[in-house]
Amino acid sequence: MKPLGSSLFPFAFALFFSFFWATWAHTHENFLQCLSLGSENSSSISEVIYTPSNSSYSSVLQFSIQNPRFSTPATPKPLVILTPSHVSHIQAAINCSQTHGMQIRVRSGGHDFEGLSYVSDVPFVLIDLINLRSISVDAENSTAWVQAGAAIGEVYYRIAEKSRNLGFPAGISTTLGVGGHFSGGGYGTMLRKYGLAADNIIGAQLVDVKGRILDRGSMGEDLFWAIRGGGGASFGIILSWKIKLVHVPSTVTVFTVSRNLEQNATKLVHRWQYVAAKLHEDLFIRVSLTSVNSSQEGKRTIQALFDSLYLGGIDKLLPMMRQSFPELGLVREDCIEMSWIESILYFANFRSGESLDVLLNRTPPIRYPRIKAKSDYVQEPIPEPGLEGIWQRFYEKEGETGLMVLTPYGGRMSEISESATPFPHRAGNIYQIYYRVYWLEEGTAASERHISWMRRLYSYMAPYVSKSPRAAYVNYRDLDIGTNSKGNTSYRRARIWGNKYFKSNFDRLVHVKTVVDPVNFFKNEQSIPPFSFGRKKGGD
């Protein structure tokens, strides 16, 4: 027998939508009108507004969706997309959204793993910063101003254009947007020498909930602290960052050495855990783990890829490796000398010999169809049987497209105190784990299978990783954390992920939020809640 609800459903649905659209059309028009009246330059704002009836709406929306899992017909879409070319457009959007009850989602590079920068289930306007991406490098003073919509590859390119000896310690994928990436910390191959991107920010400009443009002086040190690792989207819209550039040698060395289980991969990964965080800070060696076909027909094996950046030449690297990690068996032929900017292309998976200009076009060399990611921190080496249990999970069907990247900490990362920025994962961590699985199949059944594989792996890892809290990296956004504990108020749930991402810094973030955005206008599923919000009875 058909349940009654299902025959009524289409009717109720249509009724709801006609009501919704009628109401919406009204708000919509008022909102658009508000934008053009509110903006200092109404002639130019009309050139950067896209409504769904605009033929470019779809391509503007798609352009920087980096996880197509959130790009299906069923994914909620923005009612308006704004691609501001002037700060007054952002101010108008903030002002008008509040007047007309719209939420804002801000997007820089679009890499948020849970799509929070371009998806929301309440009516929202998407502010895409693609047009605000100028970069000005002051090589003499080793600083640069970069607008939030710039991709990190563009920043690297502009720095290298000015000097072979300047660089910046940020992420490995060159399409990352500096707006989101720096706000959550941001690490790359130089983290052991220079820390995170956020550790090297010396100024910022932001538009707050009142539409005011604040700089480091006028925002105050508390807010300036919060935006350097507290995650984007909670405190305002970042317009630009002032960054401190770092010294890089004229010649760096890279290598990638691959070992499978038949080549002692388990022993090598085990050994790596004792070595990687203690190496000289100029030497970064990470490990990527995947399952691959073995040379034996029909069998699979685990591949451990050791890839490395050394801030110096081969002649110094080889003796260093012989002394610290002889088991890897690195030989001169494995190593390639290049400039720092060429190492950026190398790590970002561009083909060797590719022109540096690829850094200016914002298309990644590989775009994964649908992904789920998670993170962990490891404080004690995992024993060999523990590693073998991981291999077993990678042999499962859904594990074929699984990946774990182990990124060594130590060096500069251990010298910075836990409270210097909101990013708390410092001394005591030997490495970070990034987990990722991707899948090609459409549909929720396939998604559920792969996500559930990821959750099983994560649950298997519990005994081997940090505890109380089991820490996580905010830039590896994971809505599994906290959001699924039903019965908790949103504030109590926020404490769950808040402690994982920020540890004891969470309280200070809540304090800053309470001061700068008490009405909780800038919010998403995992934004910092203001304090009053948590006090409200049952405040969900």
Ligand SMILES: Cc1cc2nc3c(=O)[nH]c(=O)nc-3n(C[C@H](O)[C@H](O)[C@H](O)COP(=O)(O)OP(=O)(O)OC[C@H]3O[C@@H](n4cnc5c(N)ncnc54)[C@H](O)[C@@H]3O)c2cc1C
């Ligand atoms: C393929 C891939 C590779 C990655 N590699 C690395 C890596 O090497 N190192 C690393 O540290 N991380 C890495 N990450 C994670 C990455 O740092 C985060 O996803 C980061 O948030 C991306 O920033 P974005 O601007 O590209 O993303 P977006 O999705 O645009 O933004 C992320 C969050 O920040 C908010 N936000 C964006 N811009 C602003 C702004 N101007 N003002 C206020 N809030 C804003 C968004 O609303 C959203 O909540 C990777 C992610 C992916 C998908």
Ligand SMILES: *[C@@H]1O[C@H](CO)[C@@H](O)[C@H](O)[C@H]1NC(C)=O
């Ligand atoms: C936004 O509102 C603030 C305060 O009401 C006002 O000072 C500012 O000029 C407004 N900005 C725009 C662009 O409308």
Ligand SMILES: *[C@@H]1O[C@H](CO)[C@@H](O)[C@H](O)[C@H]1NC(C)=O
């Ligand atoms: C307004 O925008 C137009 C088009 O972008 C530009 O030509 C003009 O100079 C702007 N005027 C002001 C006052 O900013």
Ligand SMILES: *[C@@H]1O[C@H](CO)[C@@H](O)[C@H](O)[C@H]1NC(C)=O
């Ligand atoms: C789409 O929107 C852009 C930006 O506002 C505008 O320049 C363009 O004319 C619009 N195109 C159509 C077909 O409406």
Ligand SMILES: *[C@@H]1O[C@H](CO)[C@@H](O)[C@H](O)[C@H]1NC(C)=O
């Ligand atoms: C370097 O900084 C100083 C002090 O801020 C400034 O006066 C000088 O113009 C800067 N140099 C360049 C090349 O901009």
Ligand SMILES: *[C@@H]1O[C@H](CO)[C@@H](O)[C@H](O)[C@H]1NC(C)=O
């Ligand atoms: C693996 O390790 C053993 C001893 O630990 C060694 O004898 C053997 O040569 C190694 N195999 C490879 C392929 O490196």
Ligand SMILES: *[C@@H]1O[C@H](CO)[C@@H](O)[C@H](O)[C@H]1NC(C)=O
């Ligand atoms: C691995 O082996 C399977 C079956 O033996 C085959 O279908 C698949 O194409 C192989 N994959 C690669 C990358 O070679």
Ligand SMILES: *[C@@H]1O[C@H](CO)[C@@H](O)[C@H](O)[C@H]1NC(C)=O
């Ligand atoms: C709230 O979340 C915590 C941590 O996950 C959990 O232990 C607790 O049982 C939850 N409370 C309720 C009422 O579900």
